[in-house]
Amino acid sequence: MLVNSEQIISALIETIQMVAFSLLFSTILGLPLGILLVVTRKGHLLQNLPFFTVLNGIINIFRSVPFIILLVAMIPVTRLIVGTSIGTAAAVVPLVFYCGPYIARLIENSLLEVDPGVIEAAEAMGATPGQIIFKFLIPEALSSLVLALTIATIGLVGASAMAGAVGGGGIGDLAITYGYQRFDTVTMIITVLILIVMVQGLQSLGNIAAKKIRRR
Amino acid sequence: MIEFQNLQKVYESGGQQVAALNGIDLKINKGEIFGVIGFSGAGKSSLIRCVNLLERPTSGKVIVDGHDLTSMSVKEVREIKKNIGMIFQHFNLLNSKTVFANVAMPLTLAKLPKDAIKKRVQELLEFVGLADKADYYPDQLSGGQKQRVGIARALATQPSILLCDEATSALDPQTTSSILQLLKKVNKEYNITILIITHEMAVIREICDRVAVIEAGKIIEEGSVFDVFSAPKTQTAKNFVSTVMNDQLPDSIKEIIQKHDGMQRVFRINFVGSTAGQPLLSELAKQFDIHINVLFGNITELQGTPFGNLIVEFIGSDKEVIRALTYINQKNISIKEVAAHAS
Numbered sequence: 035m036l037v038n039s040e041q042i043i044s045a046l047i048e049t050i051q052m053v054a055f056s057l058l059f060s061t062i063l064g065l066p067l068g069i070l071l072v073v074t075r076k077g078h079l080l081q082n083l084p085f086f087t088v089l090n091g092i093i094n095i096f097r098s099v100p101f102i103i104l105l106v107a108m109i110p111v112t113r114l115i116v117g118t119s120i121g122t123a124a125a126v127v128p129l130v131f132y133c134g135p136y137i138a139r140l141i142e143n144s145l146l147e148v149d150p151g152v153i154e155a156a157e158a159m160g161a162t163p164g165q166i167i168f169k170f171l172i173p174e175a176l177s178s179l180v181l182a183l184t185i186a187t188i189g190l191v192g193a194s195a196m197a198g199a200v201g202g203g204g205i206g207d208l209a210i211t212y213g214y215q216r217f218d219t220v221t222m223i224i225t226v227l228i229l230i231v232m233v234q235g236l237q238s239l240g241n242i243a244a245k246k247i248r249r250r
Numbered sequence: 251m252i253e254f255q256n257l258q259k260v261y262e263s264g265g266q267q268v269a270a271l272n273g274i275d276l277k278i279n280k281g282e283i284f285g286v287i288g289f290s291g292a293g294k295s296s297l298i299r300c301v302n303l304l305e306r307p308t309s310g311k312v313i314v315d316g317h318d319l320t321s322m323s324v325k326e327v328r329e330i331k332k333n334i335g336m337i338f339q340h341f342n343l344l345n346s347k348t349v350f351a352n353v354a355m356p357l358t359l360a361k362l363p364k365d366a367i368k369k370r371v372q373e374l375l376e377f378v379g380l381a382d383k384a385d386y387y388p389d390q391l392s393g394g395q396k397q398r399v400g401i402a403r404a405l406a407t408q409p410s411i412l413l414c415d416e417a418t419s420a421l422d423p424q425t426t427s428s429i430l431q432l433l434k435k436v437n438k439e440y441n442i443t444i445l446i447i448t449h450e451m452a453v454i455r456e457i458c459d460r461v462a463v464i465e466a467g468k469i470i471e472e473g474s475v476f477d478v479f480s481a482p483k484t485q486t487a488k489n490f491v492s493t494v495m496n497d498q499l500p501d502s503i504k505e506i507i508q509k510h511d512g513m514q515r516v517f518r519i520n521f522v523g524s525t526a527g528q529p530l531l532s533e534l535a536k537q538f539d540i541h542i543n544v545l546f547g548n549i550t551e552l553q554g555t556p557f558g559n560l561i562v563e564f565i566g567s568d569k570e571v572i573r574a575l576t577y578i579n580q581k582n583i584s585i586k587e588v589a590a591h592a593s
Contacts (some may be wrong), residue, residue, distance in 0.1 A: 141492070151342035156304055159356045159407075160331030173346045247346075249387065 035190075036212050037150040042205075046228065049204035050120050052194045057128035057187055063134035067093065068141025069167060079153070079163045093123050096135040102126050105200055112200075125194065125202030133190050140182035144175045177247040184240025188233050195229070205229060252278040252301055252411065252445060257310035258465075259296050270296040271307065272397045272467030278460075278493075280284050285458035286474075287451060287490055293446040293467040298415050301445065302334045304325055315410065334362065335404030335442075339416035341396040343388040347397050349375070350384040356406040374402040378432060394425035401432060405440070412436060414446040426450075430457045448466055451494040455479065455552065463487045475550045480522055496548055499561060499588070503545050507588070514543075515571055518585040519560045521549065530583065531562070536573045540566030561588060 067089065073079040074086040099107070105128045109119045112127040148171055156170045172179070195206020205225050213222025259271035269291045276285045288294040299305040303319055312319045314334065319327055338458070343352050353374055357367045375381045378398040388396055397417060404412055418426040434457050437444050446453065454461050454475060460492050461478050463471040463486055471478060471487045479495065482488045492498055499507075507516050524570065533543050542562055549558030564571050578585050 148342075149342070151338060151340050152344060154304060155336070155338065155342035155403075156330060157304055158334070158336040158413075159359060160328040161359050162328065165359055169355070170344065174344055176346060 035224075036218045037208060037221050041208065042224065042228070043207050045174065045208045045225075046080075047204060048173060048202070049191070049194055049206070052122055052125055052129065052197060052202060052204055053187065053190045055123075055126045056133055056194070057183070059126065059130040060133035060137050060186065060190070061183065063130060064137025065141055067134070067138035068145065069171075071138060071142040072145040072171070073163065073167065080168060093135040093138055096131060097139065101128070101132050102196055104132055105196065109200070110230055111150050120201040122203050125197035125204075126202055128200070129190060132193055133186055136189060137183070137186045141179060144182050145171055146176040147178060148174045177244045180244045180247060181240055184237060184244075187236050187240070191229065191232055191236070205232075205235060251280045251311075251315055252276075252443065253298070253311075253313040254297070254311065255311040257297070257300060257312065258308045259293075259300065260308045262277065269467050271300070271310075274464075274467070274469055275311070276462060276469055276472070278445055280443055281437070281441050282459045283433070283446065283457050285454040285461045286445070286447045286464055287449065287454055287461060288447075288464035289449060289486075292462050292464045293414075293417065294449075296467075298413050298445060298447045301411070301413055301532040302331050302336060313489060330408045332356070333409045334443070335409040336412045336415065337397065337400040337404050337417045339419045341388070341393075341400045341420075343396060343399055343403075346390050347387075348384065349388070349391070351381060352373075352388065352399055353402045353406055355403060360407065362364065368394050369404075370406065374405055378402045389575050392425075393421050394428060395419065397425075397429050398432065405436065405442075408440075410442060412442050412444045414444060414448075415449055417446070419448065419450065423452075426453070427456065433457060451490045453496055455550075459553070461504065463490065474476060474553070475557060478556070479552050480520075495550065499546060503561065506545065514563050514565045516545065516561065516563050516588045518586050518588050519562060521556065521558045521560070521576070521586075523555050523557070525581070525583050526584075528581070530581070531560075532572050532580070534577065537577065538566070539570045540564050540574055 070089060071086070071093070074089070075084040076083060076086075096104075108128040108131055111131075112119045112124050115127055116124045118124055151168060152170055152174055156166045161169065194202070194204050195209065197204060197206070205228055209222055209225035209229075213219045213225055252490070253273045254276045257271050257274040258269065258427060261268045261270055272293070274297060276572050286294050286297060288319055301314065306319060310320070314330060317330060322330070328387070344355070349367075350371055353371045354367050357370060357557070362370075372381065375384055378401055380395060380398050380402070382393065388399065389482035391399065400417075411431075415512060417433075418429050421429060430453060433444060433446075436442055437457075446458065448454065458475050460467045460473065463484065465486050471482065471484045478487055479491055482491045485545050497560065510516075531544070534540065535542055545561045545563055547558065549556055551557070564574060575585065
C-alpha cells in the first residue's frame with residue numbers, strides 16, 4: 035500500500051469538509067430556488083410565467099453540464115470568490131454550482147407532492163403567500179425534503195471525488211491518484227470501502243430523520 | 251348574508267371557453283342553512299369557491315355582509331376571509347400537525363397570544379366533541395373525526411359564514427348524519443349562515459332551510475326545502491327529489507296494475523302537512539261501497555312537516571269510486587289516477 039493511515043484520515047476530513055460546506059451553500063442556494071420553481075408556476079401562489087421559464091431554463095442548463103466540465107469552466111468564478119482555484123475550499127465553488135440546482139429540483143419535487151387541498155385551505159383562511167410557504171408547504175413536505183437532501187448529500191460525496199482534478203483532495207482523490215493511476219489495489223479497496231460506509235451511513239441517517247418527522 | 255349578482259365564470263381550456271357559471275343571481279339570508287345541489291360539473295364547486303374568491307369570477311358581483319369582494323384589494327379580501335370559514339370534502343388538514351395545531355392554525359396566522367389560542371382551541375374541540383384528541387395526528391382519526399377537526403378549524407376565527415364544499419361526500423351515511431347534526435348545532439348556537447353544496451339530496455332534506463338546484467351554470471329552481479321536495483318543477487329537481495323520496499312505483503306493483511281487469515282503479519294520494527293526520531282511508535271505506543287496497547307508500551318529515559304519498563287501489567262500482575273521489579277533492583287532498591305504464 036502506497037498510502038499511510040494519516041493520509042487516509044486527512045483525506046477523509048477533506049471529503050467531509052467539502053461535502054459539508056457544499057451542502058450548506060447548495061441548500062442556501064437551492065431551497066429558495068426550489069420554492070420559487072413551485073410558487074411561480076402556472077396556477078400557483080405567485081404565478082409569474084416569464085420568471086418561472088427563465089429560472090427553469092437556467093437550472094436545466096446547470097444540470098446538463100457534466101460536473102467534470104463545470105469544474106474547469108468554473109475556475110475563473112472560483113478564483114474570484116475564493117482567491118485560488120486549487121484546494122479543498124476552491125472545490126466547494128463548482129460543487130455548489132453543481133449541487134445547488136440539483137437541490138432546487140429535488141425541493142421542487144417534494145413541495146409539489148403537498149396536497150393542493152392543504153394550500154386551498156390555507157388560502158381560505160386568508161394566509162399570506164409567505165405564511166402558506168413557511169407554515170403549510172414546508173412543514174407538510176419536511177419529511178420528503180429531508181430525504182431529498184439525503185440524496186443530494188450522497189450525490190455530493192460522489193462529485194467531491196472528482197474534485198481531485200482541481201487539487202481538491204479527499205478520499206476520491208486518493209482513490210484516483212493512488213488506487214487507479216498507480217495500480218495500488220489495497221488503497222483502491224480501502225477508499226472505496228470508506229465511501230461505501232459513508233453513503234450507507236448517510237442514507238440510514240436520512241431515513242431515520244425522515245421517519246422521525248413523519249412519525250409513523 | 252351572501253349575494254351573487256349575475257355571476258359568470260368562464261374557463262379557458264385548450265383554446266375553448268367553458269362557462270362554469272352562467273349568470274347566477276342568488277341571495278342567501280343571514281342565519282339560514284342554504285343548500286345548492288347539482289350533478290358534477292353543474293358549477294356548484296365554482297359557485298362556492300367564488301364566495302371567498304378561491305376562484306375569481308369572470309364578471310358579476312359577490313357581496314358578503316355588504317362588501318363587494320370583487321372590487322376589494324387582495325389584502326382586504328384576506329381580512330374578509332377570516333369571517334368566512336370553509337370545510338372540504340377531503341378535510342384538507344395538515345398531516346404534519348396535531349389536531350390542536352390544526353385547529354390553532356387560523357389563530358396562529360392572526361398572531362393571537364399563545365394562551366388565548368390555547369383557550370379558544372380547547373373550547374372548539376369541546377364543541378365538536380374531540381377534547382380528548384388534541385394531541386392526535388390526522389392520520390390517527392376516522393373520516394368523521396377529521397371533518398370535526400375541519401369544522402373546529404373553520405370556526406376558530408368566529409366567522410359569520412361557513413362554507414361546506416361537499417363536506418359529507420366522503421363519509422358513510424351514519425357519519426354524514428352526525429356531521430350534519432353538528433352543522434345544525436353550529437347554525438343554532440352561533441347563528442352562523444351556512445352554505446352547503448352537495449350532490450346528495452339527503453343532505454338537503456336533513457338540514458337545509460332553502461335549496462337551489464344548479465344546472466349548466468344556472469340556478470334552475472329555488473325555494474324552501476319543503477316546496478321543492480313536495481312540488482319540484484324542473485325535471486332535474488324531480489330526479490333529485492326521487493333519489494330520497496322514493497315515490498317511484500316498484501316493478502312488482504306495476505305488474506299488479508297491468509293485470510287488472512277494469513274493476514280496480516289505482517290512484518296516488520299526496521298528503522301534505524295536517525292532511526297527513528286525517529284517517530282518510532277508513533272514512534272512505536265506511537262512507538262508500540268500495541274496498542281500498544294500499545299498494546305502496548311512504549311518509550317523510552320535511553322541515554318538521556309530514557309529507558308523503560300513498561298508492562292505493564279502489565275496488566268498486568264506477569259510481570261509488572267517483573263519489574269517493576269527489577269527497578277527497580272536497581277535503582283539498584291531491585289525488586291523481588296512476589296509469590299502469592306510468593309511475
